Amino acid sequence: MVAEIDNLLTRVATKDGAAFQQLYDRFADRVFRYALTILHDRHLAEEIAQETMIAVWNGASRFAGRSKASTWIFGIARNQALTLLRKEKRAEQSPPPNLVQADPAKDILAREQVMAAMESLSADHREVVYLTFYEGLSYGEIARILGIPPGTVKSRMFHAKRKLAEALT
């Protein structure tokens, strides 16, 4: 799987459009969800997903292979999201988040509770939880994406868990 993604990225570096479509299909939604955990705004997250995938197309030849391709792509997304956040100065002004799409299904309530618990976390804690459980990344990979020591990743998770447990009981 990892080699397959790396191979796709190598092909994208040669401007192989079919390879880029495959890479887009594998990553765009994931980048969108990650951006949403940071930005709390679907429109801005969409913008970041778009900008990130364009940056991948333009910069694929600069991927040096020192980390996994997914680590590199999420790193781009994070930088784009934080730049946008600084530009828009939305951190303090964000409206009440609406991360969950309307769904009439009965069991949505439990999931909304989980998402509400996620929303009670700070962005720093939320992205660690997202990258661990949704993306299945190791603490070392998360540390590289966030540019922090692995010990800080672990302590953020510890605090996130405590808040999640409080919010869900």
Add this chain to the structure above:
Amino acid sequence: MSACESIRELLPWYVNGSLSVREARDVAAHVARCDQCRDELVEWVRLNVEIRQAFDEMGGLDEGVKRDVMHQTAGRTLANVNLGSFLLGLSFGASYHNGRLPIRGDMNLLGRRIRLVSTSEEVSNE
């Protein structure tokens, strides 16, 4: 840091399967004999499932975003044909991009891609 503390901080990554073999073995051995850490592990497993389901509920990107991205990058794929296998194969692709119709042909030999033809202005770095 106590043995329990150092094991507990690894549990989220034990659950997502990303620990090294050695770390995973240490966690497994510890939780087999420690009730408190085993309870904590069960809690993480439950959270893992709930969090994944909650993120799935977020929905994905609109198809329009893909069209915009493709328009600004690779263009629209008109045809893509792959013949043969990983060991020996041929692939041809044609797309529409900014009024041009770039065509590309590659040969795959033992997993290595060799460009045969490209009418794109981009320079291959292989």
